[in-house]
Amino acid sequence: MAEVKRSDPAFVRYALTGLTYGIVGTLVAIPLVAVFHYAFSRGLGAFWSNLVHNADTRHAIFLTMVVAPVAVALNVVFGIAAAWAIARFRFPGRGLLITLIDIPFSVSPVVAGLLFVLIFGVNAPLGEWLKDHGYKVIFAPPGLVLATAFVTFPFVARELIPVMEAVGPEEELAARSLGASGWQLFWRVTLPNIKWGLLYGVILCNARAMGEFGAVYVVSGRIGGQTDTIPIQVQKLFDTPGENGIPAAFALASVLTLLALVTLVAKVLIEPRLREKE
Amino acid sequence: MSGVSKRALPGFRIGLGYTVFYLSVLVLIPLAACMLKASSLTWSEFVAAVWSERAVAAYKLTFGVAFLAALANVFLGLIVAWTLVRYDFPGKRLIDALVDVPLALPTAVAGLVYASLYAENGWLGQFLVPLGIEAAYTRLGIVLVLVFTGFPFVVRTVQPVLADLDVEIEEAAAVLGANRWQTFRRVLLPTLIPPALTGFALAFARGLGEYGSVIFISSNMPFQTEIAAVLIVSRLEEYAYAEAAAIACVLLAISFLLLAAINRLERWSQRHG
Numbered sequence: 092m093a094e095v096k097r098s099d100p101a102f103v104r105y106a107l108t109g110l111t112y113g114i115v116g117t118l119v120a121i122p123l124v125a126v127f128h129y130a131f132s133r134g135l136g137a138f139w140s141n142l143v144h145n146a147d148t149r150h151a152i153f154l155t156m157v158v159a160p161v162a163v164a165l166n167v168v169f170g171i172a173a174a175w176a177i178a179r180f181r182f183p184g185r186g187l188l189i190t191l192i193d194i195p196f197s198v199s200p201v202v203a204g205l206l207f208v209l210i211f212g213v214n215a216p217l218g219e220w221l222k223d224h225g226y227k228v229i230f231a232p233p234g235l236v237l238a239t240a241f242v243t244f245p246f247v248a249r250e251l252i253p254v255m256e257a258v259g260p261e262e263e264l265a266a267r268s269l270g271a272s273g274w275q276l277f278w279r280v281t282l283p284n285i286k287w288g289l290l291y292g293v294i295l296c297n298a299r300a301m302g303e304f305g306a307v308y309v310v311s312g313r314i315g316g317q318t319d320t321i322p323i324q325v326q327k328l329f330d331t332p333g334e335n336g337i338p339a340a341f342a343l344a345s346v347l348t349l350l351a352l353v354t355l356v357a358k359v360l361i362e363p364r365l366r367e368k369e
Numbered sequence: 370m371s372g373v374s375k376r377a378l379p380g381f382r383i384g385l386g387y388t389v390f391y392l393s394v395l396v397l398i399p400l401a402a403c404m405l406k407a408s409s410l411t412w413s414e415f416v417a418a419v420w421s422e423r424a425v426a427a428y429k430l431t432f433g434v435a436f437l438a439a440l441a442n443v444f445l446g447l448i449v450a451w452t453l454v455r456y457d458f459p460g461k462r463l464i465d466a467l468v469d470v471p472l473a474l475p476t477a478v479a480g481l482v483y484a485s486l487y488a489e490n491g492w493l494g495q496f497l498v499p500l501g502i503e504a505a506y507t508r509l510g511i512v513l514v515l516v517f518t519g520f521p522f523v524v525r526t527v528q529p530v531l532a533d534l535d536v537e538i539e540e541a542a543a544v545l546g547a548n549r550w551q552t553f554r555r556v557l558l559p560t561l562i563p564p565a566l567t568g569f570a571l572a573f574a575r576g577l578g579e580y581g582s583v584i585f586i587s588s589n590m591p592f593q594t595e596i597a598a599v600l601i602v603s604r605l606e607e608y609a610y611a612e613a614a615a616i617a618c619v620l621l622a623i624s625f626l627l628l629a630a631i632n633r634l635e636r637w638s639q640r641h642g
Binding site: 099107110111112115117118120121122125126129168169172175176179180181191192194196202208209210214215244267276277295298303304305308309323325326340341344347351352355 | 472476477602
């Protein structure tokens with residue numbers, strides 16, 4: 092009886108289901124298939140040589156593999172510190188702090204990159220001073236790390252805060268009363284309780300870090316073989332005249348797409364464990 | 370849960386201290402630097418930078434395409450969320466997982482593949498271009514990639530609200546003689562508006578700042594297909610740092626207004642959820 096009243100007429104059901112296939116198919120599924128189709132359109136050999144026989148592409152892969160993990164590591168330390176303070180304690184300005192953590196979600200990546208150019212770039216006092224002492228931030232890997240860290244820092248913290256709140260402080264208080272030191276408390280009680288949330292945050296953060304474009308575009312200066320990351324190199328290959336540019340761009344893009352798909356599979360696998368905790 | 374006493378657990382000072390330090394280095398000091406740089410301009414120079422004809426055209430385009438894309442996402446998102454929550458169909462779990470792809474797929478990849486799909490010889494362009502629907506290098510293309518990047522937001526805000534909805538409310542409406550459409554319009558739709566608006570605002574905010582996917586599919590021509598982020602980059606490439614900072618300040622002000630609006634909306638939809 093209840094089911095009958097809640098259910099929609101059959102034609103509505105079929106129409107909406109059909110529309111959903113159409114929407115997700117056109118927006119997401121066809122583009123995903125197309126990436127791999129274009130990447131492999133000239134065969135496996137051409138795909139492989141597109142990836143390994145271009146020195147700039149090789150360097151871009153190497154640079155992304157360095158910059159993204161460093162940014163993720165910085166954000167993990169920040170995420171744990173922020174979640175600990177926000178989930179376990181009440182203090183004035185706590186609400187403001189939570190809002191600040193959301194800033195990168197609404198600031199344009201290009202503006203984020205610009206902010207660092209204004210501090211560390213040419214003509215900026217700090218940038219000039221660092222340059223005189225032999226440090227280069229903008230148009231160099233440190234700038235890439237800063238810009239990437241800015242865009243991705245909410246991911247770990249935003250995952251950890253609700254997980255830590257759901258777990259509650261009881262076990263930690265018990266451990267403390269039994270004489271555990273701060274360090275023991277973290278490694279033996281807190282970390283095991285938040286490990287799935289942490290892993291989830293790291294995976295999301297890493298996917299975003301490896302694929303970041305706008306912020307990196309602005310701070311990198313796009314020096315081929317030096318400051319180009321994978322996404323920037325994809326864009327350069329796309330703009331390369333001649334008929335090999337686009338297949339090469341897709342070959343490199345398919346690597347990022349694979350990373351995105353692995354991220355989503357990991358997400359599907361981890362999510363049930365997160366709910367278990369709650 | 371309420372907080373514990375600062376003496377019961379260790380690490381409050383170091384946790385909060387590091388959080389504030391990190392946010393200062395990464396966010397607060399850079400924001401201050403941007404405002405400082407913009408304030409190095411005189412008032413009339415500032416106005417000339419942020420209100421030039423080219424800049425106004427870029428804001429209009431940016432707002433227009435982000436608004437249209439977010440609006441389209443409200444409709445698409447409601448359909449997809451409704452279908453995923455209410456019906457069983459083959460491939461449901463796959464479709465549900467695919468909704469998250471735009472959050473994980475780098476925007477440069479999205480721009481690259483959309484530009485190729487909708488080009489004259491692309492998979493979709495070969496059918497659409499003869500019909501006069503040209504997406505590659507046009508404003509329509511920008512809207513399309515923004516629909517893609519903002520697609521998960523409405524689905525993911527509406528889905529949990531729809532799943533948690535009380536069965537009894539709908540049954541009561543039916544018992545009282547409402548037909549299915551009336552039940553939807555008068556009973557279900559009002560509860561879906563707050564989460565749909567939150568999703569709209571999130572997609573809109575994302576669309577305003579989007580860069581990576583847009584530069585692939587747009588021709589990036591001033592006055593025609595140049596969005597605000599592209600204008601900032603071209604000012605930077607001219608080494609007009611103060612002008613770039615001034616335009617960035619305008620975008621930042623809008624971002625913060627949107628952030629405040631999203632916060633309000635989220636609280637509102639939690640109260641109604």
